[in-house]
Amino acid sequence: MLVGITFLLIFQLFGEVIAYYLHGLVPGPVIGMALIFGALTASKRTPIGKLMQPTVSTSHALLANFGALFVPAGVGIIQHLDLLAERGLTLFVTISVSTVATLIVTVWCYLAIKRLIGGTSHG
Structure with missing residues (x-):
C-alpha cells in the first residue's frame, strides 16, 4: 500500500x-x-x-473508505449553520444551476464523442 x-x-x-x-x-x-x-x-x-x-x-x-473523507465537510456545515440559514437559498440555486449545467455539458460531450467515433454502441 x-x-x-x-x-x-x-x-x-x-x-x-x-x-x-x-x-x-x-x-x-x-x-x-x-x-x-x-x-x-x-x-x-x-x-x-x-x-x-x-x-x-x-x-x-x-x-x-471514501465516505470518511466527507466527515470534515459535514462538520463544517454544522459549524456554519447560521451562514447556511442566511444564504441557503442562494447556495441551493447556485448548486442546482451548476448541477444542471454540468449534466448538459456532460451529455453534449458524450454525444460529440459518440459522433466522432462513429456512433457504435457496445451494450
Whole structure:
C-alpha cells in the first residue's frame, strides 16, 4: 500500500507542477489523475505496469473508505449553520444551476464523442 500511495502522490506532484506552468488552467490533481491513467493504460504489459500494480489496489482501498473523507465537510456545515440559514437559498440555486449545467455539458460531450467515433454502441 505504501508503494501505491507513493505513486499516487508522485503523479499528483507531477500534475501540480504542470498545473503551475499552465497557470491554473486545469487543477493539478486532475492532471495527475490523467497522467496515472495514461501510465497504467500504456504500461499494462510492461515491467513498469507490474511495478505500478500496487497503485490499483491502493486506489480500491481509498475508494472503499471514501465516505470518511466527507466527515470534515459535514462538520463544517454544522459549524456554519447560521451562514447556511442566511444564504441557503442562494447556495441551493447556485448548486442546482451548476448541477444542471454540468449534466448538459456532460451529455453534449458524450454525444460529440459518440459522433466522432462513429456512433457504435457496445451494450
